[in-house]
Amino acid sequence: MTHHSSCEHSIIVRVTKPSTRAERRKAELRQDIIDTAFVCFAEKGYHATGIADIASILGIGHGTFYRYFSNKRDIIDHVIDDLAGRIVEALGTENAPDAATSLDDYRAQLDRIGVALDHILVEDRRVAQLLLFHATGIDDELTARLYGLLDMADALTAGYLSHGVELGYLRADLDTTNTAKAVTGMLIAGIVHGMRSPDTTAVNGLNEAIRRLLIDGVRKD
Amino acid sequence: MTHHSSCEHSIIVRVTKPSTRAERRKAELRQDIIDTAFVCFAEKGYHATGIADIASILGIGHGTFYRYFSNKRDIIDHVIDDLAGRIVEALGTENAPDAATSLDDYRAQLDRIGVALDHILVEDRRVAQLLLFHATGIDDELTARLYGLLDMADALTAGYLSHGVELGYLRADLDTTNTAKAVTGMLIAGIVHGMRSPDTTAVNGLNEAIRRLLIDGVRKD
Amino acid sequence: MTHHSSCEHSIIVRVTKPSTRAERRKAELRQDIIDTAFVCFAEKGYHATGIADIASILGIGHGTFYRYFSNKRDIIDHVIDDLAGRIVEALGTENAPDAATSLDDYRAQLDRIGVALDHILVEDRRVAQLLLFHATGIDDELTARLYGLLDMADALTAGYLSHGVELGYLRADLDTTNTAKAVTGMLIAGIVHGMRSPDTTAVNGLNEAIRRLLIDGVRKD
Amino acid sequence: MTHHSSCEHSIIVRVTKPSTRAERRKAELRQDIIDTAFVCFAEKGYHATGIADIASILGIGHGTFYRYFSNKRDIIDHVIDDLAGRIVEALGTENAPDAATSLDDYRAQLDRIGVALDHILVEDRRVAQLLLFHATGIDDELTARLYGLLDMADALTAGYLSHGVELGYLRADLDTTNTAKAVTGMLIAGIVHGMRSPDTTAVNGLNEAIRRLLIDGVRKD
DNA sequence: CATGAATGAGGGTTCATTCAT
DNA sequence: AATGAATGAACCCTCATTCAT
Known part of the structure; x- marks a missing residue:
């Protein structure tokens, strides 16, 4: 590439x-x-x-x-940096957390983000494979870097949520920071399952479930 | 002998x-x-x-x-098996997915499960550290085993959800299987953050956010 | 057992x-x-x-x-000793080098010895396999022991030859000691080939060739 | 070197x-x-x-x-190959089996071959020590290779014998193949005894006995 | 600047031998 | 007397790293 x-x-x-x-x-x-x-x-x-x-x-x-x-250890840092850059770049255009002004806009935005993530993380399974499987546990320092990526994702998500709260289409009492962490967890779950079975319909089912859970929860009414 | x-x-x-x-x-x-x-x-x-x-x-x-x-490779299998056994055992008593008969019961059950998971996974950070960081990417066979654990967790969660649907306190149109995967993702996110900062209030905040998101979603009303 | x-x-x-x-x-x-x-x-x-x-x-x-x-090294000594005993015993009855009184007797005696050697060395290939392949080069001391067995065989053969010279049916100028060494070499060659291909006719052909060479040489007349 | x-x-x-x-x-x-x-x-x-x-x-x-x-196992193959090459090379010049045209020529040729073998096998006792003592029983594949060397020696000797039969100075009914095996056995016996005692006169005595046995046999007249 | 030959710390594994039970 | 659990020396082999060419 x-x-x-x-x-x-x-x-x-x-x-x-x-x-x-x-x-x-x-x-x-x-x-x-x-x-x-x-x-x-x-x-x-x-x-x-x-x-x-x-x-x-x-x-x-x-x-x-x-x-x-300088090192074998050295290069994985650069690989990860490179990857982080690519991911940020891929999210770049539509990552403006203030783009959505309604719940429907929000839904659409979620779709777009999902597509973008799919593109880099699922379509090229190797990205997720490296980040989730092979880059873990090498080093405390590298672990910290991975945590940094996670934090970035959390912060990004939190931004979306905060924006929704401000605009009023999300719950006012939403704990945006912690909810964002939960959401990121769901997204990663989606990526993991996407890695395992690249079956599109299965992936779509999971994506739909995530969106639905995110917005409506599981409660009856 | x-x-x-x-x-x-x-x-x-x-x-x-x-x-x-x-x-x-x-x-x-x-x-x-x-x-x-x-x-x-x-x-x-x-x-x-x-x-x-x-x-x-x-x-x-x-x-x-x-x-x-017989091997270095051999023992990690047994370590993982041992761990899986411990986890199953820890969930054992309250894992009956038919214990809850109302949404409130359900909430309480979620709490209990969270506590149990906390006990083995967060309190002893090493369990999660091994499963999530150090056991990944060693081997295709071991990866499959880890996936098996994940499937187990998904299935368990799906059981709870199905029960809720049957009893009528969860949405009738809930895609229990995929939603379970999303939920497991949130739980793992909680575990990961718990590993990082063993701060009780932070953990509790995240747990609460997960429960809330799970039940009500993020939507305003 | x-x-x-x-x-x-x-x-x-x-x-x-x-x-x-x-x-x-x-x-x-x-x-x-x-x-x-x-x-x-x-x-x-x-x-x-x-x-x-x-x-x-x-x-x-x-x-x-x-x-x-007392040792791993110890037992192979005993195995070899045991084997040497078995071989000596097998040759025992007809090993009297003074049994033959004519060239024809001598021929017959050679046949009997050949049969006896076949019995312990070829029929049970393991004896030769151990002595010729696996007992060699373990140890200087064991090598000396094997040389001792070889010397024994040489001496035995030399006895036959000396007897033949004395009785006059073998060349008077025969260097019995050195010729015996050569003869033992032929016998061992026969054993080795017998080990490789337990085909009876092949073995018999070689045995016949050895006997003929021994008595008549290769010269024309 | x-x-x-x-x-x-x-x-x-x-x-x-x-x-x-x-x-x-x-x-x-x-x-x-x-x-x-x-x-x-x-x-x-x-x-x-x-x-x-x-x-x-x-x-x-x-x-x-x-x-x-690539291996410890790998190098002994190359050592043996190297050795085989050296032996073939050493025999090279006078190994033409058609060089002898009379029994006397034949005797002279046998001497030359004996000298050549002495040179590589007895003078440097290590060659024989490796081939006969230390290379045996390591491996089925290596054993097969050693058998191959033996076959080569047998074939070479058989060539000499056939030539002698054709030229008429050796017995017409000579079983060249099997006799060659016997002769090789004698030669190896000579090598073994040469290894043990590098005493020249002893070696010469044995060599002479081999030549004499080969040509005239042990029979009286 | 690129190369790859050389290096040796380090790690997994075996197995003859000892000794408490 | 028999046992087999424990031991650790010994060995093969890999691979990240260095450096002379």
Whole structure:
């Protein structure tokens, strides 16, 4: 992904920006390493992936790896950062928590967010696989980083909820912070089940149940 | 085997535990190994834990480990099994999904379950730490086992919901299966946050939010 | 196995031969261990055979082994000794090197020896397998013992040859000692080929070739 | 052995060996490992030799070993192959089975072969020690390989015999195949005795006895 | 700058041997 | 006397990391 296809309108550029070119190549390889590491970590797990695996997939010497990253431990940080960036970017446009002005708008927004999450987390199962299965428990520091991502998601959700409360289409006594945590939990449950069975109807059923539960609860009337 | 069998007021005892002393000691050590492995895996992670670590904590030679378990891989299975047993047992008494006959009963039951889960999962943070962080991604087979635990939780929750629908205090059109998955997700979110900050009031706030969301949703009226 | 369940027609026997009986049992088990060790060593090799293997085949605790033999190294000595005894015994009756009084007698004697060797070495391939494959290279001391067996065979053969020279049906200038070594080499070659392919006609062909070569050489006339 | 011998008169050499210096060094180390493993296996035996032993003799880290050979099991294959190559090479020049045209030529040829075998097998006792003592019984596959070497020797000898029969200086009714096996047995006996006592006159006596037995047999006239 | 050869700490596992029961 | 639980030395092998080329 994101190979940026190394644009070779070479000659002219080379004259004007000689060093930049090398730098660009470095940055490209750096990104390639991150991408490949992501794939390996997600598919085989952090511990089962060797530096040599990553290097040989890229066709580079494994010593080269250490020119771009100082550690095996180092790169997973960058993989996670990269991932976080991608997720934020994917949510980007419609993440404005003040976009919805009615309960119906809200429902629609939830749908859009669901679709966006599906896109990065379920469609490419590897993202969730890495975040939920293989990045856990490596390190206290990395765990803290994952918690940070969770907090981000919680905060985002809380923003939506607060907005709904302000606009009056959500309960006034809503504990937005804690409810947001609960909602995030449901979303992650959806992602996990989506990972297991990529069956669309099953996923849709769960998504619908989540939306319904979120808005109406389970109570009878 | 069955040495001496040291005739003790035989009949009654023999029914419950016909084991000799040696056998009992073996079983005890076996359980001690499981317990210690649980602690190590939960605190340091599966990969960071060596057989020698477990053995030296117990004060036994590391060769002894292999008299009780055939593998490093072998023992985590038993640790997980042991854990699953403990969880089931802890839920045991109040897990009857037909105990509640009204919405208020239901609320009370939710509280009790929450308390029980808290007891094993939050109070001893290591249980959740192992299940959610360190047991993931070791192995496809183990992952399947974890999914099995999740399914169990989902099924249990679905049972409660179905019962509520039957008795009429829950929505008749409730998609119990999928809703159960969402609910389990919320519960796990609660566990995760409980792990992070063992602050009782924070935990209680989240628990309350979950209950409220579950029953009433977020909608205004 | 062989627990004999301690048959207690005790009193009488115990009075007359109290120690002898126990001693006999000990000797029996001792021999059983040797026999089983022989089978294991021959079939799996010395290094691949564990003390526990031998013990479990016999149905005894592997600690018991050490009451009869001080070492793993110790027992192979006894296995080899036992084997040497069996071989000597098998050759026993017709091994008188002065039995033959003519070249025809000699031929017949060679046949008989061949049959006897076949019986212990080829028919039970394990004997040769142990001696030629699995007992070699364990130890300098054991190697010396094997060389001793070889010397014995050489000496035996040399005896036959000397007798033939004395009686005048073998060349007067025969270097009996060295020729005996060569002959033993041929015999062992026969045993090795017999081990590989237990095909009778093939073995007979080789045996015939050996006899012919021995007596007439390869020269034309 | 064969160290350095570094780049001489490049151009011509480059044709035969286009290898870079690094490649040559790799090949050299590889061969050094084989040679050292040969020495260790021959002197201490396969099981008593640790990878660390080989590595420390060479002054390399034991991890380096695994860059050149995948297994402990792997290297003995290469040691044996190397040995087989050396033996074939040593026999190479005079192994033409059609070189002899008379019985006297044949005798001379036998002498030359004996000398060649002596050179590699007796002079360096370790070759025979490895092949006959330490390489046996490691593995069914390796045993098969050793049998292959034996077959090779048998076939070679059979070639000589057939040639002699064709030229008419050996018995027309000679069973060349089986006789060859017997002859190989004698040769190996000679090697074994040469290993034990490197006394030249003793070895010569045995060699002479073998030649005499081979050609004339033991019969009186 | 890229490479990959070299390294050795570290870990899992086996098994001969001992000894309390 | 028999047992088998316990032991730990020993060994094979992996792989992250370094550094000379």
